[in-house]
Amino acid sequence: MVAFALTFATTPASVLGTVFFQQQQGLSAGTTGFLFAPFSIGVVGGSWLGTRLLDRLSGRWVAFGAFGVVAGALVIGLIALRTGSTAGFAMSLAISGTGLxxxxxAATNAGTSVVGETDHGIASGLLNTAPQLGSALGTAVISTVALGSGATDLPSGIFVALGAAVLGTAATLGLGGPRVTAGTNGVR
Incomplete structure (x- = not known):
């Protein structure tokens, strides 16, 4: 659920960012692409930081804090959309990438640590599928909210993404639960 909610909230914000930069701010595709570089750098830096934090904290708390960073980034993005700030929205993307x-x-660590060794492949498959579904469904839902009425309402789309981030933050509190093993019909 955490991996699903994470991409449900972050991927559509990137799609809406493209619309904001190109259609509302009048930037070229090349400049828009350049403004997304900090997002990618943030993802790499956040992954490095998340790994280091897992040496000190449980996956639950790392994911909780990182999801909070994503929610904060979406708030900054919402403010940037309302004020028309290109720099503010670019900054929100960089912060969001770090949280992502x-x-x-943390979600991958938690998702593979609660299953038996023979089930790591299944857990890994689910952990790779969940973000893909989150991206697809999030983009469909949030783009429809922001762009589907004929009038562009990017803040409404970001607000829905923020709601998903808040729900995802709450879902992180369930990480690190009981160990689950396939074939035992239950929890071990």
Whole structure:
């Protein structure tokens, strides 16, 4: 659920960022692409940071904090959309990427640590599928909210993404639960 909610909240914000930069701010595709570089750098840095934090904290708390960073980034993005700030929205993308990277590492760690060794492949498959579904469904839902009425309402889309981030933050509190093993019909 954490991996799903994470991409449900972050991927559509990137799509809406493209619309904001190109259609509302009048920037070229090349400049828009350049403004997304900090997001990617943030993901790499967040992944590195998340790994280091897992040496000191449980995956639950790393994911909780990182999801909070994503929610904060979406608030900054919402303010940037309302004020028309290109720099503010670019900054929100960089911060969001950092939270995404750290939360992804924590969710993957938590998702594989609660299953038996023979089930790591299944857990890994689910952990790779969940973000893909989150991206697809999040983009469909949030783009429809922001762009589907004929009038562009990017803040409404970011607000829905923020709601998903808040729910995802709450979902992190369930990480690190009981160990689950396939074939035992229950929890061990």
């Amino acid at each position: 990277g750290a939360a992804s590492v």
